[in-house]
Amino acid sequence: MTLSMLDLEKAALGSRFPLDSVLDALPWNSDGLIAAIAQQHRSGEVLMLAWMNRQALIETLATGQVCYWSRSRQQLWRKGESSGHWQQLVEARLDCDGDAVLLIVNQRGPACHTGRVTCFYNAIDGNHVHIITEPTP
Template sequence: MIGAIAQRHDTGEVLMLAWMNRAALDETLATGRVCYWSRSRQQLWRKGETSGNHQRLVEARLDCDGDAILLLVEQQGPACHTGRPNCFYNAIRNERVTVISVAP
């Protein structure tokens, strides 16, 4: 299992963090459509399969230790299941969590 960070290829916005196993990575590289491993469902999760908010792979990069992968993607629609553009909408400010992006 490897941590996978999805980032918009054109703006650099960090969209989400998910997990990939070998099958998810192989499918992503073969098809160009991003596929993750759902730890909660214990199955492959093809991003946008139910929501329509697909991710198309532009480039995949491994970090220096080979224990994380950066996916540069073209994002269709919001990346977060809450409807927000990305999953990082909770900021830690003054030792408190502050929501910085409201759900649509």
């Protein structure tokens, strides 16, 4: 039997499904990617959005260290590999229709390449954008 995201949507609390079947059911985009949102587990702050391919997601689940797919470099990107700002996976979740992964993480150091805690530091207010977070010293 082929699993669909609708099967998960209709499933009762406590239902369990084989991971490979669920990964097969995900609506990967034409590049084989899915959006991944990283959220700090203690504060709930949204840290960043990146992309994962199946290999990155499987590696993340297997190792507990978050791995993404770098669209610019066309290779796996292990968060923190060069910066030391690792993301330790606490929990992974899929949204209801399977088009995004939520990674609840313990972020070591800033998540953003600009040195800010979060990548979402540009607040839109009417006709202006305000910078609301300072880079970490």
